[in-house]
Amino acid sequence: xxxxxxxxxxLTQVPYVSGxxxxxxxxxxxxxxxxxxxxxxxxxxxxxxxxxxDPLAKNILFEAxxxxxxxxxxxxxxxxxxxxxxxxxxxxxxxxxxxxxxxxKRKVRSIAxxxxxxxxxxxxxxxxxEEEGIYLDCGFASKKxxxxxxxxxxxxxxASDLIVQDGAFIGHGLDNKAxxxxxxxxxxxxxxxxxxxxxxxxxxxTGKRGICCADFPCKMDLAFVFDVGFGLSADLDETKxxxxxxxxxxxxxxxxxxxxxxxxxxxxxxxxxxxxxxxxPGGTGTNATALQLLQGGIPTAVISLPLRYMHTASETVLxxxxxxxxxxxxxxxxxxQLPQLEVSYLEHD
Amino acid sequence: xxxxxxxxxxxxxxxxxPSGSESEIKDLIVNDIRDHVSxxxxxxxGNLFAxxxxxxxxxxxxxxxxxxxxxxxxxxxxxxxxxxxxxxTPKSLxxxxxxxxxxxxxxxxxxxxxxxxxxxxxxxxxxxLYIDIGAFDKESAISLVPCGEVAVFDTKTEYFEQGxxxxxxxxxxxxxxxxxxxQLIKDPSIKNATFVFTVQEETGLIGAHxxxxxGNFDFGIALDVTTANDLPNISGPNTICKLRGGPVISFIDGxxxxxxxxxxxxxxxxxxxxxxCQTKAKRxxxxxxxxxxxxxxxxxxxxxxxxxxxxxxxxGVLAQEDVLSTYNALIAMISHLQNKxxxxx
Numbered sequence: 238x239x240x241x242x243x244x245x246x247x248l249t250q251v252p253y254v255s256g257x258x259x260x261x262x263x264x265x266x267x268x269x270x271x272x273x274x275x276x277x278x279x280x281x282x283x284x285x286x287x288x289x290x291d292p293l294a295k296n297i298l299f300e301a302x303x304x305x306x307x308x309x310x311x312x313x314x315x316x317x318x319x320x321x322x323x324x325x326x327x328x329x330x331x332x333x334x335x336x337x338x339x340x341x342k343r344k345v346r347s348i349a350x351x352x353x354x355x356x357x358x359x360x361x362x363x364x365x366x367e368e369e370g371i372y373l374d375c376g377f378a379s380k381k382x383x384x385x386x387x388x389x390x391x392x393x394x395x396a397s398d399l400i401v402q403d404g405a406f407i408g409h410g411l412d413n414k415a416x417x418x419x420x421x422x423x424x425x426x427x428x429x430x431x432x433x434x435x436x437x438x439x440x441x442x443t444g445k446r447g448i449c450c451a452d453f454p455c456k457m458d459l460a461f462v463f464d465v466g467f468g469l470s471a472d473l474d475e476t477k478x479x480x481x482x483x484x485x486x487x488x489x490x491x492x493x494x495x496x497x498x499x500x501x502x503x504x505x506x507x508x509x510x511x512x513x514x515x516x517x518p519g520g521t522g523t524n525a526t527a528l529q530l531l532q533g534g535i536p537t538a539v540i541s542l543p544l545r546y547m548h549t550a551s552e553t554v555l556x557x558x559x560x561x562x563x564x565x566x567x568x569x570x571x572x573x574q575l576p577q578l579e580v581s582y583l584e585h586d
Numbered sequence: 587x588x589x590x591x592x593x594x595x596x597x598x599x600x601x602x603x604p605s606g607s608e609s610e611i612k613d614l615i616v617n618d619i620r621d622h623v624s625x626x627x628x629x630x631x632g633n634l635f636a637x638x639x640x641x642x643x644x645x646x647x648x649x650x651x652x653x654x655x656x657x658x659x660x661x662x663x664x665x666x667x668x669x670x671x672x673x674x675t676p677k678s679l680x681x682x683x684x685x686x687x688x689x690x691x692x693x694x695x696x697x698x699x700x701x702x703x704x705x706x707x708x709x710x711x712x713x714x715l716y717i718d719i720g721a722f723d724k725e726s727a728i729s730l731v732p733c734g735e736v737a738v739f740d741t742k743t744e745y746f747e748q749g750x751x752x753x754x755x756x757x758x759x760x761x762x763x764x765x766x767x768x769q770l771i772k773d774p775s776i777k778n779a780t781f782v783f784t785v786q787e788e789t790g791l792i793g794a795h796x797x798x799x800x801g802n803f804d805f806g807i808a809l810d811v812t813t814a815n816d817l818p819n820i821s822g823p824n825t826i827c828k829l830r831g832g833p834v835i836s837f838i839d840g841x842x843x844x845x846x847x848x849x850x851x852x853x854x855x856x857x858x859x860x861x862x863c864q865t866k867a868k869r870x871x872x873x874x875x876x877x878x879x880x881x882x883x884x885x886x887x888x889x890x891x892x893x894x895x896x897x898x899x900x901x902g903v904l905a906q907e908d909v910l911s912t913y914n915a916l917i918a919m920i921s922h923l924q925n926k927x928x929x930x931x
Contacts, residue, residue, distance in 0.1 A: 489656070489733070491671040491788075492605070492786060533629075535630070536631065582627060
């Protein structure tokens with residue numbers, strides 16, 4: 238518990254709002270990546286490679302996106318309210334009354350404006366048309382005062398602090414920090430006959446932009462994308478969800494490598510580590526869509542960590558699912574036999 | 587060639603090969619062409635590459651995958667919840683029969699019968715539908731059909747004499763393209779070319795995206811099937827193209843703008859040889875020609891599609907004369923393109 242919570246706190250020291258992730262914007266590698274010898278590429282993706290001793294070893298890629306959804310400051314009104322634009326998909330109906338942190342010259346606490354029930358019959362100008370942005374109240378009395386602490390372009394994240402309760406982690410940005418944490422936990426203990434490459438990519442929530450421009454160190458033979466999946470809760474469509482506490486899932490798809498997906502199921506069975514399946518015909522909506530088409534084609538599978546209340550301030554994951562995901566990474570990396578994909582049919586080939 | 591090899595077309599269309607699970611159709615094709623190629627291999631995404639001679643400067647592709655249904659869950663009464671693999675309109679699915687070849691099991695797609703269905707205004711969606719496999723509770727359904735299993739339409743391919751020869755079957759899109767490629771591969775007049783049987787076209791032109799980077803191609807031909815909508819009460823451009831009008835060689839479709847000069851040239855070559863052809867009357871649909879033109883060597887991309895009625899449904903209708911005229915058109919086009927290269931050089 239301690240370790241995961243500490244990693245989470247380390248990872249949230251700097252903002253990683255999609256499009257203005259700290260490594261991309263400042264060109265610096267923050268903790269914990271810097272202590273693991275990470276390399277940064279041209280669009281802020283972080284790479285950590287663990288090479289095997291065999292010069293003919295295959296290359297396996299484990300990917301998790303580093304960015305989370307957030308907003309960015311567009312401007313300030315005369316009365317000191319911040320106007321912010323979204324970076325990623327939000328359920329707009331939950332925003333009024335939600336607390337945010339503005340990462341300006343200092344961290345500023347703010348609240349998204351809302352109309353109290355007494356006045357709910359009064360419709361403001363904004364509600365009459367489709368507004369893209371939101372207004373945040375930081376308590377500033379004027380535009381001048383606001384600009385002493387914030388500037389246009391500053392990142393804004395949900396303000397929720399991490400709650401650790403009964404084996405659950407509740408906080409913002411667990412999409413996709415939970416997966417990043419699982420990969421970091423695996424990285425520390427894995428010992429593999431293959432070359433392992435861990436890629437923490439930028440820009441996923443706003444168009445998979447980091448993965449498309451990633452600077453690969455070599456040709457990858459196999460890739461696994463780690464993201465979050467819909468944890469089953471009341472009212473949700475069962476066929477699109479996975480259970481909390483039963484480990485990560487592998488997506489069964491018609492767009493990615495079914496061969497790899499079936500292989501992962503066998504690996505999990507022989508390593509006795511829990512793995513669920515979820516059917517995702519029509520696309521997984523993850524970096525895998527772009528990744529599999531790079532480098533002339535990389536066979537890819539998607540592993541999802543169960544998470545409830547996605548894209549809200551109270552995203553919830555279970556500690557055991559993070560550990561199960563790290564165990565799966567180790568089982569994949571330590572497998573002697575990788576899936577046989579390229580086949581030659583004529584004897585002389 | 588004045589008769590098609592119906593037995594080969596029947597085997598190809600009846601084979602199981604939904605997007606993502608193409609190994610059965612791929613093995614069938616491998617066995618048909620292995621003695622006629624110099625190189626035969628699959629890449630890591632599953633595309634099958636068949637090289638004649640030195641591979642030449644011509645890339646031709648057709649996709650092996652078909653549209654299908656994936657089982658996504660269960661209802662408590664033992665029926666299966668499912669979704670589409672590729673695009674299939676849910677509206678006319680109730681009462682159609684599906685088949686799980688790996689399990690040798692049939693299923694029927696169901697929805698509330700019309701007598702009892704008070705809500706006739708709303709469009710059916712996949713969450714309203716189910717597949718009945720004869721199980722009576724969830725546990726037995728799970729033991730019969732695992733989640734993630736894929737089913738195809740249960741249709742046997744048949745040939746009929748009327749209309750100059752008519753073929754009815756499933757997966758004509760794009761097993762017909764695969765059939766034409768198998769025949770082209772066996773044709774001695776084509777010496778050097780690279781043929782690729784691609785995967786996952788129906789779920790996003792995925793296989794074709796990476797395939798053309800295997801060589802340096804000047805020309806690319808995407809062989810597909812397109813929707814002929816020449817039906818009663820439909821007129822003008824809404825027919826898209828006509829059965830028995832010959833291959834459809836588009837100037838423009840839903841995804842691609844083709845090289846105007848090249849397409850016009852092909853039309854005049856075919857007209858000189860009295861081979862019928864037509865163009866697409868509306869800017870709809872899209873195929874692997876889009877992926878070919880984005881390949882690193884930027885080949886000239888041409889789309890050749892055979893008209894077929896009712897694609898992406900349980901039974902498509904295809905005219906034998908369109909298959910024959912498309913084959914002849916391809917031989918003429920390939921000869922023109924490859925000779926033109928030599929005379930330009």
